[in-house]
Each structure stands twice: as C-alpha cells, then as structure tokens.
Amino acid sequence: MILSYAIWIPIFFGIIILFYGSEKPTAGVRWLALVGSVLGFIATLPLVISFDIANPGMQFVEKLSWIPRYDINYHLGIDGISVWFIVLTAFVNIIVVIAAWEVIDKKVSQYMASFLILSGLMIGVFAALDALLFYVFFEATLIPMYIIIGVWGGHNRIYAAFKFFLYTLLGSLLTLIAMLYLYNVTNTFDILAWHNARLDIVEQILLFFAFFMAFAVKVPMWPLHTWLPDVHVEAPTGGSVVLAAIMLKLGAYGFLRFSLPIAPDASQYLGPFVIFLSLVAVIYVGAVALVQKDMKKLVAYSSVAHMGFVTLGFFLFSPLGIEGGIVQMISHGFVAGAMFLSIGVLYDRMHTRQIADYGGVVHRMPAFTAFAVLMAMANCGLPATSGFVGEFMVILAAVDYDFVIGILAATALILGAAYSLWMVKRVFFGAVTNKHVEELKDLNAREYFMMAVLSICVIGMGVYPKPFTDIIHPAVINLLQHVAVSKL
Numbered sequence: 001m002i003l004s005y006a007i008w009i010p011i012f013f014g015i016i017i018l019f020y021g022s023e024k025p026t027a028g029v030r031w032l033a034l035v036g037s038v039l040g041f042i043a044t045l046p047l048v049i050s051f052d053i054a055n056p057g058m059q060f061v062e063k064l065s066w067i068p069r070y071d072i073n074y075h076l077g078i079d080g081i082s083v084w085f086i087v088l089t090a091f092v093n094i095i096v097v098i099a100a101w102e103v104i105d106k107k108v109s110q111y112m113a114s115f116l117i118l119s120g121l122m123i124g125v126f127a128a129l130d131a132l133l134f135y136v137f138f139e140a141t142l143i144p145m146y147i148i149i150g151v152w153g154g155h156n157r158i159y160a161a162f163k164f165f166l167y168t169l170l171g172s173l174l175t176l177i178a179m180l181y182l183y184n185v186t187n188t189f190d191i192l193a194w195h196n197a198r199l200d201i202v203e204q205i206l207l208f209f210a211f212f213m214a215f216a217v218k219v220p221m222w223p224l225h226t227w228l229p230d231v232h233v234e235a236p237t238g239g240s241v242v243l244a245a246i247m248l249k250l251g252a253y254g255f256l257r258f259s260l261p262i263a264p265d266a267s268q269y270l271g272p273f274v275i276f277l278s279l280v281a282v283i284y285v286g287a288v289a290l291v292q293k294d295m296k297k298l299v300a301y302s303s304v305a306h307m308g309f310v311t312l313g314f315f316l317f318s319p320l321g322i323e324g325g326i327v328q329m330i331s332h333g334f335v336a337g338a339m340f341l342s343i344g345v346l347y348d349r350m351h352t353r354q355i356a357d358y359g360g361v362v363h364r365m366p367a368f369t370a371f372a373v374l375m376a377m378a379n380c381g382l383p384a385t386s387g388f389v390g391e392f393m394v395i396l397a398a399v400d401y402d403f404v405i406g407i408l409a410a411t412a413l414i415l416g417a418a419y420s421l422w423m424v425k426r427v428f429f430g431a432v433t434n435k436h437v438e439e440l441k442d443l444n445a446r447e448y449f450m451m452a453v454l455s456i457c458v459i460g461m462g463v464y465p466k467p468f469t470d471i472i473h474p475a476v477i478n479l480l481q482h483v484a485v486s487k488l
Contacts, residue, residue: 002046003060003076003127006086007120010040010093014116017109030101033112037097040119041090047083053470056080056478058129058192066133071188075130080475081256081326082126084468085249088333089126092245093119096238098450099341103237103348104152111152115238118144122246126253131179131189134257135172138214138250142168145239145247153234160227160234167227171217178210182262195261199487204266211259212274218251221274221311222281225304232300233353237344240296244303244336249329252310256322256479260314264483271315278315279408281308286415290422295346295353298423299339302379305412306332312409313394316401317483322476324393327468331386331461335378338454342372345447346427350436355423360432364440369428371443371451376424378458380417386461 013036017029052059058077066074078086096115104111121144124137142165150161183189186197199207217224228248232240260267282305289301306328313325345368346361347353362369378385381392391413399406432438443451461468 001062002043003062003078003086003123005043006040006047006090007076007124007127009043009120010036010090010116010123011120012036013039014113014120017113017116020109029109029112030097033097033116034094036116037090037094037119040116041087041094044087044090044123047078048087048471051080051083051471053080053474056474061129066130070183071190072132073130073190074133075190076127076133077129078127079478080471080473081479082253083471084326084330085126085246085253086123088330089119089122089246092242092333092337095337095341095450095454096241098446099241099344100236100238101446103344107151111148111238114144114148115242118148118242122250125250129191131182131191131194133189134191135176135179138254139169139172141247141250145243148239148242149231149235152236152239155234156230157234160230163227164231167217167224168214171214171224174210175214178207181207191257194258195482197262197487199263201265201269201488204263204487205270208259208263208266208270211254211262215251215254215259216277218254219248219307219311220251220304221277221308222285222304225281225285228304229297229300232296232303232340233294237340237347240340240344241337244299244340245333248303248307249333252307252314252325252329255311255314256326260483261479265486265488267315267483268317271317274315275312275405278308278312279405281305282312282409282412283415286412286419289419290415292419293354293356295343295355295423295427296340298355298419299336299343299379302339302416302419303332303336305416306336306379309391309394309409309412312405313390313397316394316397317480318397318400319473319476319480320393320400321397322479323469323472324390324397326390326472326476327386327393327465328390330468331378331390331458334454334457334461335375335385335387338371338375338451338458339379341450341454342368342375345443345451349440355426357434358427358437359430359434360437361428361440363432364437365442367448368443368451371455372428373424374455375458376420378462380420381413384459384462386458386465388462389465 061077064074128134292298310325313321378387
C-alpha cells in the first residue's frame with residue numbers, strides 16, 4: 001500500500017484545499033499544504049529504507065482490477081530505476097510549498113492544491129505498471145501544470161501554457177496509438193508483459209518512433225525543445241522548479257520503461273540517431289544558452305543541454321551510461337530546482353530577470369551569493385557536486401563507446417562552465433550600477449532554509465553517490481540483459 005499512499009496523500013490534501021479554498025491569510029491553507037507535502041514525503045521514505053537491493057525486479061507491487069473487460073488494472077510497482085524519482089518528487093513538492101509561502105498572495109489555495117495534485121500524479125507516472133494507468137497519469141500531469149502557468153505566470157502566460165499543452169499532447173497521442181497496437185498484439189496492458197512481446201523490426205521501429213515522439217517532447221530533445229524556454233520564462237518560480245526538477249524526467253523515464261525494453265532491436269538500430277540528437281542538444285543548445293539575456297531562459301537552455309547528457313547515456317547501452325544518465329536526472333532535479341529558486345529570490349525583490357539589470361549583488365546579499373554560486377558550479381559539473389557524478393559517468397561511457405563522441409560530450413562541460421560562470425560574473429560580481437540593487441536585503445529564514453537543504457543534497461550526492469548508484473545498479477543490469485536479447 002505504500003505506493004498508493006505516496007500517490008494519493010498529496011492528491012487528497014490538494015482536493016481538500018481546493019474545496020476548503022479560503023483566501024484569508026489566517027486560514028492556514030499554507031500550513032495545510034505543508035502538512036500534506038510533508039506527509040506525502042514521509043510516505044515515500046519506506047520505499048528507500050526497505051528496498052531490497054539484491055532484487056532487480058519490481059517491488060512493493062499492488063494490483064487491483066480496474067476495467068476487467070479490457071484487462072486494465074490499477075497496477076503499481078517500482079524498481080531501482082524509479083524509486084529515487086518518487087522520493088525526489090515528494091521532496092521537491094515540500095520545497096515548492098515553502099517557496100510560495102510569502103510570494104503567492106492571489107488564489108493561494110488553488111496554487112497549493114495544483115502543486116499537491118501534480119506531485120501525486122507524477123509519482124503515479126513513476127509507479128504505474130499498467131500502460132493505460134501510466135498514460136492517464138502522464139496526461140493528467142498536463143492539467144495542473146497548464147493551470148499553474150496560465151494563472152500565475154508572466155505577461156505572455158497564455159501563449160506559453162497553450163504551447164506547452166499542445167506540444168506535449170501531440171506527442172502523447174502517437175504513444176496512445178502505440179499502446180493500443182501493443183494491446184492488440186498481447187491482449188493486455190501490463191507493461192512487463194509487453195517487455196516480452198515478440199515483434200518484428202518494422203513493428204519495433206514504428207513503435208519506437210511513436211514512443212519517441214511523446215518522450216522526446218517531454219525531455220525535451222533538440223529540435224522539439226522550443227516550448228521549454230517559453231514556458232520557463234512565463235511560469236511562476238514554483239512551476240519552473242517542478243518542471244525542471246521532475247516533469248522533464250517523465251520523458252527520460254519513459255525511454256527506460258517503454259522504448260528500450262519493448263523495442264530493443266529498434267533501440268540499438270536507431271541508437272546512433274538518438275546519440276546524434278543528444279550531442280546537438282548538448283553542444284548547440286549550450287552555445288545558445290551563452291547569448292541569453294534573461295536568467296530563466298539561460299537556465300532553461302542549460303536544462304535542455306543537461307537532459308541531452310541523459311539521453312546520450314541511455315543510448316550508449318552500457319551500465320555506466322544508463323546509470324550515469326539516471327544519476328544525472330536526480331542531480332539535475334536538485335541543481336535546476338535550486339537555480340530557479342535563486343532566480344525566484346532575486347525576482348521577488350527586483351521584479352526583473354534581465355541579467356543586465358543586476359551586478360554587484362554580492363555586496364548586498366553575501367549569503368545568497370554563496371548558495372547561488374555553489375549551484376552555478378554544480379550546474380557546470382564541478383567535482384564534489386552532484387552535477388559532476390552523472391556527467392563523469394556518461395562521458396566515461398561515451399569514451400568507451402567511441403572516442404570522438406566522448407570528446408564531443410566533454411566539450412559540453414566547457415560550455416556549461418562558460419554560460420554558468422558568465423551569468424554569475426555579470427549578476428553577482430563587479431560594482432553595483434543599479435540603485436535597486438543597493439536596496440536588496442539578504443535571505444530571510446525561509447529562503448535560507450530552502451537553499452541550505454538543496455545545497456546539502458547537491459554536495460552530499462556529489463561526495464557520496466553510493467546510496468544512489470547501489471539501488472540503481474541491479475535494475476540497470478537487468479534492463480541491459482533484457483535489451484541485449486533480440487526479439488526478431
């Protein structure tokens with residue numbers, strides 16, 4: 001029942017807040033949201049504590065019949081690949097609730113409820129073992145996110161919300177067709193049964209592309225990435241944090257759960273194509289990030305570049321590559337989340353995100369600058385931060401696969417350092433030129449707490465990644481053994 005608790009506790013609290021919906025500051029909506037998100041996080045901890053590392057298969061399995069006529073079940077379970085994402089989702093949700101504490105003053109209850117419901121739905125995506133259940137959760141995540149961008153976003157929010165919705169929906173419809181095709185072949189929606197379905201190469205390639213459309217838009221891979229910067233710029237801080245930390249991971253997770261095990265031959269055949277797209281994302285989008293004038297846009301493009309590392313790692317088909325990709329996803333959750341939070345802290349004070357409006361912030365906000373620079377360092381993959389671990393593993397795997405690909409992947413680190421440090425230099429250092437910067441106040445206790453917790457996560461994971469990799473490793477080996485066997 002643990003997984004059901006992890007999914008439904010935040011959703012339940014979200015619905016209560018919606019119905020309760022009082023706007024009075026004394027009404028305690030914020031406290032209710034905080035209690036809901038903390039309880040949701042506590043519900044995920046047994047998953048890690050009592051996780052059996054030796055077992056590569058599914059654990060904590062729950063299965064109830066849902067629509068028996070079509071063999072659709074409420075079927076949940078997790079393995080080493082998905083367990084950390086569930087914990088990360090619940091953890092990020094707490095951070096988001098704290099981040100909105102003083103900042104959001106309009107429609108507070110709807111804002112909190114959207115995030116709590118979104119958190120439950122995303123945990124559902126990571127835990128679903130029935131394809132239709134997966135699809136329902138995967139699509140349902142769009143609705144709260146659409147509302148968050150469309151109601152609490154910036155000036156151009158309606159355009160961004162529509163773009164986000166349409167892009168993701170178009171991709172997902174192809175995936176639905178692929179799922180219905182697989183149902184016709186196997187007469188079940190059980191994802192694990194699909195892993196063993198016999199398919200010829202043409203079927204596999206078509207299925208691969210159908211899944212690829214949904215997941216590549218979600219990750220987003222180059223050239224389907226254009227919605228992400230627009231959405232990030234318009235979304236409120238909390239929306240950006242959840243989008244960068246968790247939502248982008250749904251796509252990458254889909255590759256590991258659907259594309260690779262269901263169409264192993266097609267995955268290997270089309271691997272070089274995906275590697276090419278990933279390298280373009282890593283190098284070209286990294287170069288695009290260099291010229292951005294808006295801080296959020298810069299971090300949004302850097303997210304696309306970092307997720308390029310993830311897809312690159314997955315399609316090298318080596319244990320190091322896939323594990324590196326998964327570690328990179330978890331780390332990116334912490335780092336990107338923290339970067340958007342720090343931009344949010346500045347925005348709340350100055351109401352601008354243009355890099356040119358800042359300079360010399362360190363003189364007024366020394367504590368904040370220390371955290372922000374640490375996160376920028378983690379973003380460019382400095383050793384002893386979590387950003388380094390995943391990127392290092394993927395580059396090692398890439399060098400092992402092909403030396404040239406290894407070199408091209410490593411250039412991304414240089415670009416990453418270039419845009420991260422260039423932004424740091426212009427925003428935080430130098431002389432104070434803007435009179436508004438003179439008036440800035442350093443972090444309050446709430447902001448300090450958020451940044452400190454995320455900094456501990458980033459450094460902790462960078463110094464000692466073993467708890468993460470130990471749980472991931474057996475599941476990855478199991479996946480690769482499955483992918484290595486041809487279905488033809």
